[in-house]
Amino acid sequence: MVFQGSSAAISHTGKVRSNNQDSGYAGSNLFVVADGMGGHAGGDVASSMAVTRLEELDHPFTSTSEAERALRDAVADAAAALIDTVAVRPELAGMGTTVSALLMVDDYAVIAHIGDSRIYLYRDGTLTQITTDHTFVQRLVDSGRITPEEARYHPRRSVLMRVLGDMDPNPELDTFIMPTQPGDRWLLCSDGLSGVVDDPHTAKALAAGLAPGRTADNLLKQTLDGGAPDNVTIVIVDIGGQHPMFSGTATVVGSASTPLGVEVPSTPAKPSRTGWLHPNRQAANEPTHFEPAAEFLEELIEEDRRRAKRRRIGWIAGLIVVLGLLAAAAFGAYQWTQTRYFVGADEDTVVIYRGIQQNIGPLSLSEPYEDTGIPLDDLPEFARATVESTITAASLDDARRIVTTISETAGGGG
Template sequence: MNAPDASDDPTPLALPRVPRLRVACAMQSDTGCVRQHNEDAVGCMIPRDDDPLALAGALAVVADGMGGHAAGEVASHIALRSMLHVYYASAGPPPQALAAALVAANDAICERAGADPACKGMGTTCSVVAIVDDRAYVAHVGDSRIYLLRGTAFRQLTQDDSVVARMVRDGLLTEAEARRHPERHVLVRVLGTKEFRPAVAPRGMPLQHGDLLVLCTDGITDQIDDATLASVVRSHAPVDACTKLVELAREAGGADNATVAICSLQAEPLAAQPDPSIRTTRETRAH
């Protein structure tokens, strides 16, 4: 007796269905109480479902520029534009696309600094998260940060590229000592250097319904401790949380520009999603 041919089975195998995560993003940036210019930049791209770019997912970026006068603002906005453009123009997987975007941003900043004396020596931090399907891909340079709030657990996904942060990791300083150290803002990696090499995690981090990703510059984290930051994000809607965090940074002295973006992940009801086990056709017209 011959084994049954699967192709003759009139009942197709149903593919497992899992909720799709929808991304929403709230953002706010403030000059603070001391600085004359806002050298931070923040942006988010969430393509529509019918946009071919939707396959690349959503992208959120924060950057904190440096360089004096308006040069820091130039550097951070170059980084933002480069990340958004190159990431979505890349045909590679998310880690490869993020690495290419970081390199392009670094090259563009170096080129502008070399061509414009007013921008000589400028640089910027850059913290980026790409959310593709149910995974987050993180790219980072500098001391801006990305956090994950999942239920009651709040943790930092990035490591600060600073002299003091390295001392903490080496056991030479405590976290409390690091917060008061006079060299806490001395960075060892930024965009805008000739020998820059991107460091992007090769695997994405699984996401869940209800997760919140928080991206912020040190104008937030220098003024607000992690426990307070987590409490605000947990107890407010993302838009209100952004406003509250900026308010708290200003109340603490507002010594620096303060920028935050909060990405929320919500599962779309299965009934609203197309069933992948059902094949559909669309009408096409010849031109």
């Protein structure tokens, strides 16, 4: 049965990259996002070839199992095509692409996924990430070494552990089947979106109920407002709903939207001169995704352990510094209190105290400095009450002047 619903696909170079290595496809039954990698031309070629091969699956299937097999075979064919292409053009060695594909079969979504592009489902007001990133930081999250929030800013967040590339003819692909229902909104996107716009803002855009095209434009605007350091590709699929049904014309975006996107250049593209005025431009266009070997994974894990250890040492050192500053401030404050004086009373005489008339818990901030020997019983009632409630002095000499005044009243107690 032909899919009943509406969809949209858009792709943008972003604000930093000089070319678009993403590809996207929204057809009658098939929806795909591919994020290419591997240099100026390699990523274009890899994502274009993957989408071009998967386009052949955009037709009704009689069963979900048949569709799942077809997705697996198509991705394997794309891997073989990448390997053959590199054999002809060795300068493209190391190219690869992520693939996140959604194939609708009746009331089911058949999903194929490899890499760090994502598929989300927005249903009944809740956004759920359906696919799992095949990245180094996701392994750290899964093992409990870091939190999902830490993963967003981890220096190795772009390291891919699984990818459709030119080295493995049998890529490890995740495939599964999920029931879908009217009102569902599916979002397929490259990490150019998910790495900039967080899930709450994505959910808010999907919840607005706008048509798929306007919703995709809204998400793209948020990405551009956030700096868009990478290519951005968004495919939105609505199941049923209030918006016009799919027209029957497929939408192809990104590098796959032009025949040039799948042509292999005869000579490697020369890097553009960035000059000293733009030191970050060239670095921004360097490949940010890799497929490390197994031993490299262990090296990365060990490096992350070292980072975590350095971070702990940094926190401890920072805590020691803060505690030291607090201790120094407390000592300085205490020293200041010892330059202050007041007149008070002990059990039976007038006493000059050094410090201030306050305590911090069990710690007293004053101590007797000089017992005047003036009995409290010799003072008039008012003078005695004043002394017992303490009299602040500006200095030691001032305290002694206060005592002299008090002694002149002695003998009038009653």
